Amino acid sequence: MTELPQSNYELIMHFGDMGSRWGFNRTVGQIFALLFVSPEPIHAEHIAATLRISRSNVSMSLKELQAWKLIQIKHRPQDRKEYFAVAGTVWIMAKAVLEQRVQRELAPTVTLLKQHLSTVEAEKQHQSLREQTEQLLTLLQWVQQLADQVQQLEPSQIESFVKLVRRVSKMLAFKNKVVFK
Amino acid sequence: MTELPQSNYELIMHFGDMGSRWGFNRTVGQIFALLFVSPEPIHAEHIAATLRISRSNVSMSLKELQAWKLIQIKHRPQDRKEYFAVAGTVWIMAKAVLEQRVQRELAPTVTLLKQHLSTVEAEKQHQSLREQTEQLLTLLQWVQQLADQVQQLEPSQIESFVKLVRRVSKMLAFKNKVVFK
């Protein structure tokens, strides 16, 4: 129940270490990685034993992963336990992460900046602060919109999307050269 | 030296609260926000007094903001102190954040996954794990590339870029409908 190939172990520890940079904690990262490398859905006891963490920690971390929509619960006939597996393909999970992060990292600030700009009369601030604040808000909203667009894509379309953006970007770079050089 | 308009105060506290979600800590977020709303460059003592934090904390946090390339040091004639201001326009700072976050959040995992895939012989893993791992690596590298493209853009081009991506995305959504419905 506890034997893990060395290569998987490294991956799991890495996801644990990166966890906090990705917006969750060590255990959540490790559990996600464990589910990622597991060929079959596994249950909470199994996770606790493999990662040597408490059953209660597993319970809370699984809740967190569910909030991120990164895992799904599976049931087996004749078995009361809940088994867990990653939520789907890499692309499905990536979309979930994107959605959550926009929600957690951008949305609150967008709300605040909107409110800020509508509350504070323009005359009370120096010109450039107001302009910079408006630019920041605009930029954050653009990112939100881009994220929304990306969410719409089907798995089969991501590659085309990446390539098209690459072309768009090249085009703009070229325009730039022609105009300014 | 310590009086702050209420609206700026709210903004600063918000940036403090969001700090940890953005990859730095409360103080770093607050200092950045303070510099953002300050019409003039300010010095470390001023920051400490305004935010009521220790001088040493200010020193370390300013170092951190410099590592993020989010601030710049200004000098005044006849004055030994260092004055600080945000690094430039919103777009310049956004590019700095994007660069840092790709570096901190994606690069280490890309390295690990590459190494993982080249080390572990294909036969030793179940087929689908290898495929999923490859997909994850590919996706992370796409994000890196997109970030690189975006970094190249001049301020004047961002809006065109956003609009073009919007069109690209709409186009793909339409293709999808035609093919599958």
Added chain:
DNA sequence: ATAACATTTCAAAAAATTCTGAAAATTCAG
């Protein structure tokens, strides 16, 4: 070189976050 001013370092304190164990709640077969 010195002294006054300024910044940085770092060990330890404070604060925040994560983890645990015990108890409570839930689920479901009989």
Added chain:
DNA sequence: CTGAATTTTCAGAATTTTTTGAAATGTTAT
């Protein structure tokens, strides 16, 4: 309904991260 199996909750313990104060280091005018 009972009780065994399983999951969840949550107060306090453990750990990690952040902040501080004191000392060290660095800088510049005289």
